[in-house]
Amino acid sequence: MKQFYDFKIEKIKNLSSKDKNLRKKNLEVFNKNGFPNKKDEDWKFTDLNKILSQNFKNIVNKDFSLKNKKLELIKEFEHNYISLLNGKLISSNFSYEEKNKISLENYNYNNKIIFDKKNSLNFLNDALATGGFSLEISKNYKLNKPLVIYNHFSNSLKETIVNYKNLIILNENSKLNLINYVNESIQENFMVNTIENIKIKKNSSLSNIFINNSKCNGYFYKYIQSNLEKNSNFENYLFSSGLKFNKIDIVVNFNEEHSKSSIFSALNLNNNEHQEIKTRINHNSPHCQSFQKIKDVLSDESKGVYQGKIFVKNNAQKTDAYQLSRALILDGNAEFDAKPELEIYADDVKCSHGSTSGSIDLNSIHYLKTRGIPEKEAYKMLINGFLIETLEKLAEGKLKNFLIKKLERQINGY
Amino acid sequence: MLHIKNLEATIDKKHILKGLNLSIKPGEVHAIMGPNGSGKSTLANVLSGKTGYETKGQIQYNGESLNDLSTEERAQKGIFLAFQYPLEIPGVNTNIFLRTSLNSVLKAKGEKELDTLTFLKLIKEKAAELGIDEKFLSRQLNVGFSGGEKKKNEILQMKLLQPKLSILDETDSGLDIDALRIVADGVNSYKNTENAFLIITHYQRLLDYIKPDYVHVLSNGKIVKTGSADLGMQLEKTGYKNLI
Structure with a gap:
């Protein structure tokens, strides 16, 4: 296969020679393994190397200079924000909060990030990453308003890969609602490769929402490694429809007792869009609960993949783990692949999983049509009903209404 | 209003309706009775435009051939089918469904669609008439509703859409006596000289509450006997066997 990428450490400015050498080693690991x-096994259903080789001629890395970008803020609900351009922090606003309770800085590359040593994209990130942020919430501080991360990408990203790292720390008894928002309609092909480490300390709660407002030709991969202390809560809502390719790879480590984690996903994919969710929930401690509900609606030649693993260590008694994936396949050429896995070494646990895929219920369509509702509208109602259910557990309010509207927009087309 | 001539219907190679004739005029209430498997529900399905049936013969509705109309167009032109088994639709809020339905019909008629507030006021009134708790309307459509609640919801939809021809398919099945009375009152209060009803039922019971002008006996895909309301009562005593 023809080489379709060319990555160079030299393009990154201001590196110490030690850093340069480390990065070179990481790049060697990547170059040896490739995409x-x-x-x-973690890419069982997807040949990323092939997909990229068919869609890119020569992917390169660049050193991005900081530019200002005019922000188009979400008006539907009050929020704090961080704005990233090509992964680099360009502005932030915490006007609803006590300033000294929140620390936000550029990601410090002297810190060691935790990543998967078998993951070549992680190595690529560790070789090339330049941007990203570190966000830390003080002990006993619960943010008054949600925090939106505006992910902007410039038009000059054609055939370029963006790599960055984020670190998010919630100290004891703190709370944060995070919304990862992409509102770009870039037609050129580009790649984004992110590693994020999340630490949720005792009695703290993080809600992490991914929502997109447009279609763009980005190929995204995000690896999230989260570590949860006692009595903490980590919720994820993945509504990332609209990207050409997206894989969200989440590791949840229950390191102490009585914590909870949930992953809800609702995706409506068409054309040849491809989205994957890979989860690994490590129940390393007793009395923890994990819940996953993944829903995909697939049209045209789109593809949805769910690889969900629940691991229960021998001491993790009273674990309560649940996972369900459901797909509605609207066209013969669309595809859904699911690989649910349970690996259990404790004997007093409750674990269940299920996976279904099928077509839309034509009797339900008929019922709606007998009420004068046009067929197209009837399909949309059923798709919407199927997906919206993933929002059931989210508290009522402006944020939820915003998400419902965005989901409807994704279903109705842009 | 409705003229059915020599209607035949086949599904999955099963020939079910075998030359059915029926005429309904505005203001009339027709009942179709018949044993299981005689084709009652097939008739309802075919009239509603359900796909999967191969049909022959003519169905004229207000001078227009139904064959050319899609299910939603039939509904928009005033044909309403109350289902024997109303479908449960998860994730679809009942109120939103009802408003979408009403507005689709209004839009097709070229009338002004209702805004949320006007709609909520209207639906509140209609629900109260049928003794439907408002809370039902904010629930998912028919999900977890009892048999009686589902049937009341069908009648609510009928009263909301104000159809010209209402087809009630086994609406009495699964209803207790109180729910039956409410459903029948709903129908009787909507009945006028402009609209018509086709009541499909297995038993006479519903006809004690909704008085039909004509009773037809359907057997083996054809109407084999037509009479007045007395025919229903006679059937209740003697059963279908003696007639067929």
């Missing part, structure tokens, strides 16, 4: 393909 993942189906031989890799």
